[in-house]
Amino acid sequence: MEARVRALETILTQKGLIDPKAIDAIVETYETKIGPRNGARVVAKAWAEPDFADWLKRDATAAIASLGYTGRQGEHMRAVFNDAETHNLVVCTLCSCYPWSVLGLPPVWYKAPAYRSRAVIDPRGVLAEFGVTLPAGRKIRVWDSTAELRYLVVPERPAGTDGLDQEALADLVTRDAMIGTGLALEPEGRA
Ligand SMILES: [Co+2]
Numbered sequence: 173m174e175a176r177v178r179a180l181e182t183i184l185t186q187k188g189l190i191d192p193k194a195i196d197a198i199v200e201t202y203e204t205k206i207g208p209r210n211g212a213r214v215v216a217k218a219w220a221e222p223d224f225a226d227w228l229k230r231d232a233t234a235a236i237a238s239l240g241y242t243g244r245q246g247e248h249m250r251a252v253f254n255d256a257e258t259h260n261l262v263v264c265t266l267c268s269c270y271p272w273s274v275l276g277l278p279p280v281w282y283k284a285p286a287y288r289s290r291a292v293i294d295p296r297g298v299l300a301e302f303g304v305t306l307p308a309g310r311k312i313r314v315w316d317s318t319a320e321l322r323y324l325v326v327p328e329r330p331a332g333t334d335g336l337d338q339e340a341l342a343d344l345v346t347r348d349a350m351i352g353t354g355l356a357l358e359p360e361g362r363a
Contacts (some may be wrong), residue, residue, distance in 0.1 A: 176288040207276035210241045211324055212345035214274060215336040215356075218251070219329040229253065233325065236274060241271045247319065253326045254352075258311045261299070261325045261352035263291035269317035274324055275347055282351065292316070302353040325349065 218225040232249040243346040252260040348354030
């Protein structure tokens with residue numbers, strides 16, 4: 173795969189269709205500047221501000237863009253909220269569509285055929301392998317991403333976080349919690 177990518181880049185560069193410096197800049201941006209902290213700030217704001225949560229539910233693309241996080245390909249975002257009845261899990265069964273603008277680069281397992289097929293066939297088993305056990309009776313809803321529509325899971329706000337500001341709340345929101353393969357962390361000092 174690496175050799176193929178290098179060959180493709182060489183040909184496209186020789187034909188003058190791409191500038192390797194531009195590619196490097198994009199990779200560097202997604203590796204170091206854009207990552208799951210963006211999404212964590214979106215979730216923390218939704219936890220802290222009911223008006224923002226409403227907006228996120230109605231029009232996630234606009235609500236997320238208001239924080240300056242916009243997609244490179246203009247894809248639409250949808251936020252799906254975990255609650256006492258439903259846990260949401262995101263996959264791209266076809267390839268690896270992922271909300272880069274809020275989560276950065278996808279983890280390797282997200283692109284793996286095993287995750288992509290099993291997330292829909294046996295979501296509860298997949299969650300167990302991620303160490304997530306849901307309360308009995310909780311439904312799991314699986315969302316299949318596409319190039320046009322990408323999902324951000326808003327995990328449930330942990331108990332004992334009333335006094336935390338948004339920066340501290342964002343620290344509890346992991347990348348996996350926003351894909352649905354994890355839950356938000358418990359605040360420290362809460363046994
Ligand atoms: Co895809």
